[in-house]
Amino acid sequence: MSAPFVTRFAPSPTGLLHRGHAFSAMAAEAAARAAGGRFLLRIEDIDTARSRPEFEAAILEDLAWLGLDWERPVRRQSDHLADYQAVLAALRERGLVYRCFRTRKEVLDEIGRAPHGAVETFRGAPLPPDEEAARLAAGRPFAWRLSLDAARAELGPAWEALSFTEEGEGPGGEHGVIPARPERAGDVVLARKDVGVAYHLAVAHDDALQGVTHVIRGEDLFEAAHVQRLIQALMGWPAPTYRHHRLLTGPDGKRFAKRDKAETLRDIRARGVTAAALRDELGVPAA
Secondary structure, eight states, X not given: OOOOOEEEEOOOSSSOOBHHHHHHHHHHHHHHHHTTOEEEEEEOOOOTTTOOHHHHHHHHHHHHHTTOOOOSSOEEGGGGHHHHHHHHHHHHHTTOEEEEOOOHHHHHXXXXXXXXXXXXXXXXXXXXXXXXXXXXXXXXXXXXXXXXXXXXXXXXXHHHHOEEEESSOOTTOOOEXXXXXXXXXXXXXXXXXXXXXXXXXXXHHHHHXXXXXXXXXXXXXXXXXXXXXXXXXXXXXXXXXXXXEOOOBOTTSOBOOGGGTOOBHHHHHHTTOOHHHHHHHHTOOXX
């Protein structure tokens, strides 16, 4: 008997939804419906500086207008920071993360000093204990970074065998069994002193906790699968199947994005466009 099909739509309440969000949400819901599976909604609001309750309310309103239904209760990441801290503590105990006191500019400068043609990612290491203690005593901000060197040593031969299954397409047409190459991202940030968790750790944790079997999202997040596959392996979590999809673009050829003030679903609705008409426009099968 095959495992149940579980997928999710996981928006961040940092702005209003646009066509690109609608396409992703409806594609995930349609896939769950076709498989006789489950469709979850998760609010990824760990960006406390930009997340707003009014945006979360608008997300629920827009998805309901689209005719989508999801399981309750909805998981809101900000309600579960202790869960992520427990994972971070486990990684710390195993020596897999380290405190990095470098600023963003210092990280970029370090990358810039790499030999010409080197991969443009940051790789670091823990400070000597006395230097780290001095910086902590001085109240210096820091980030917890995942050490690729320590992760490789921990996994041993399993490092080279890391892979994930892509049923959709990555930005370069990647499909099928994809070798995971987390080194392309460098030592990623898993948490900051002032923010309890960063994206990769929270997403990998929640997908495992909620039993997500299929991650359906835009191809702009294809590279994230490489890092998240490493975290899954380190924590003994199951690896979901990935279905990355194309990104919608406007008449100017640019993808729809909040930062570019793409037309929102609220604006589309105000123009009198129906959800059925929008579904037809985006090419997503109806229920």
